[in-house]
Amino acid sequence: MIEFKILKKSKISRARLGLLKTENGIVETPCLAPVATQAVVKTLTSEEVGQTKTQILISNTFHLHLKPGEEIVESAGGLHRFMNWPKPLMTDSGGFQVFSLGFGRDFGTGKILKNKTDSLIKKGQQPKLIKITGGGVFFTSPLNGEKIFLGPRESIKIQESLGADIIFTFDECTSPMADYEYTKKSLQRTHRWAEICLKSKKSNQALFGIVQGGKFKDLRIESARFIGSLPFAGFGIGGEFGDNKKIMVQMIDWVIKELPEEKPRHLLGIGRLEDIAKIIKAGIDTFDCIVPTRFARHGIAFISEGKLDLSKTKFLKDKNPLDKKCHCFVCRDYRRNYIAHLFRAGEITALKLLTFHNLYFFNAEIVKIREKIKKGKF
Numbered sequence: 252m253i254e255f256k257i258l259k260k261s262k263i264s265r266a267r268l269g270l271l272k273t274e275n276g277i278v279e280t281p282c283l284a285p286v287a288t289q290a291v292v293k294t295l296t297s298e299e300v301g302q303t304k305t306q307i308l309i310s311n312t313f314h315l316h317l318k319p320g321e322e323i324v325e326s327a328g329g330l331h332r333f334m335n336w337p338k339p340l341m342t343d344s345g346g347f348q349v350f351s352l353g354f355g356r357d358f359g360t361g362k363i364l365k366n367k368t369d370s371l372i373k374k375g376q377q378p379k380l381i382k383i384t385g386g387g388v389f390f391t392s393p394l395n396g397e398k399i400f401l402g403p404r405e406s407i408k409i410q411e412s413l414g415a416d417i418i419f420t421f422d423e424c425t426s427p428m429a430d431y432e433y434t435k436k437s438l439q440r441t442h443r444w445a446e447i448c449l450k451s452k453k454s455n456q457a458l459f460g461i462v463q464g465g466k467f468k469d470l471r472i473e474s475a476r477f478i479g480s481l482p483f484a485g486f487g488i489g490g491e492f493g494d495n496k497k498i499m500v501q502m503i504d505w506v507i508k509e510l511p512e513e514k515p516r517h518l519l520g521i522g523r524l525e526d527i528a529k530i531i532k533a534g535i536d537t538f539d540c541i542v543p544t545r546f547a548r549h550g551i552a553f554i555s556e557g558k559l560d561l562s563k564t565k566f567l568k569d570k571n572p573l574d575k576k577c578h579c580f581v582c583r584d585y586r587r588n589y590i591a592h593l594f595r596a597g598e599i600t601a602l603k604l605l606t607f608h609n610l611y612f613f614n615a616e617i618v619k620i621r622e623k624i625k626k627g628k629f
Contacts, residue, residue, distance in 0.1 A: 253273050253417065253457040255513070271339075276338045292610070295610075298335070305614060309341040312413065321412035324412065374435075417485070418458055419519075420459070420487075426491055438465075438474055445477075459484060462474045487517045524616070527617065531617075559587070564595075571586065581611075
């Protein structure tokens with residue numbers, strides 16, 4: 252199990268400092284949980300991830316079930332030993348894949364709708380490659396086309412075999428294109444699944460219940476009250492977040508007001524650099540996001556002044572470090588021209604250096620925020 256202690260609450264926002272104690276270490280909150288989908292942060296070893304000041308990682312139940320299979324991980328001594336990560340771990344339940352392999356793939360949308368559309372997903376509508384039922388979801392394997400069933404019982408069983416410190420209930424992550432009636436029906440299903448997850452769990456892992464409800468205020472509040480009333484160790488806030496960032500923060504506010512204050516809150520799948528201050532001020536304790544690592548693999552470095560696109564030719568003549576204010580070894584030992592050369596040459600070392608720097612930079616920015624909360628300035 253876990254213990255969560257609130258050390259300080261901001262007087263000017265909902266931000267708070269906390270300590271999240273697990274069997275595998277203590278996490279200072281607020282903090283980022285980098286994504287290690289396949290039990291790895293792409294291009295880095297677990298030791299290197301630790302050197303970026305990362306405190307906790309999140310891996311994916313669905314993908315680890317596909318390969319290598321939870322039996323392999325369990326026989327290796329669990330996910331911590333399998334990936335040689337001695338710090339705390341989370342596993343997502345597979346609920347996000349209900350969206351990403353379903354309507355997300357069908358319509359090419361993410362959790363925040365970039366362009367408004369009149370196309371809506373209506374009650375009873377099904378994605379093309381998966382089938383959502385009252386008992387769970389039939390997926391088509393992206394590996395070999397085989398049918399895979401995942402429901403609340405199956406998700407909990409897999410997550411128990413993987414052995415992360417914090418696990419999540421199985422849910423349907425709804426699309427930003429879903430209409431009210433679809434979202435309401437989906438929410439009822441997610442709530443039933445949450446209760447089944449609670450009854451199915453046999454381990455001492457901390458189970459977080461997930462709040463859904465889409466962009467609809469009454470559904471978000473209903474979900475927060477229902478999930479908040481159940482004996483979960485903490486809570487995840489999931490699903491879609493409307494069509495702009497202002498609505499996202501508003502949605503978080505609706506939910507936070509209804510959840511038990513003494514328990515940790517995790518925001519699923521949101522954490523762009525420009526969002527971090529907003530979501531922490533809204534009361535989020537932990538959050539996961541692929542941005543620092545995915546952007547690195549596309550040649551993007553985050554720096555104090557914004558972003559650098561190292562794929563551009565102009566950086567071949569730039570002898571500056573990525574960021575003069577950053578203390579990571581990449582900024583200390585390497586220059587923009589060299590990293591730009593590696594990226595343009597297709598060398599994996601470029602991705603490795605950029606991934607390390609981006610994670611270090613994100614974590615350093617969050618350390619600054621924790622200091623501001625401590626001083627009453629955030």
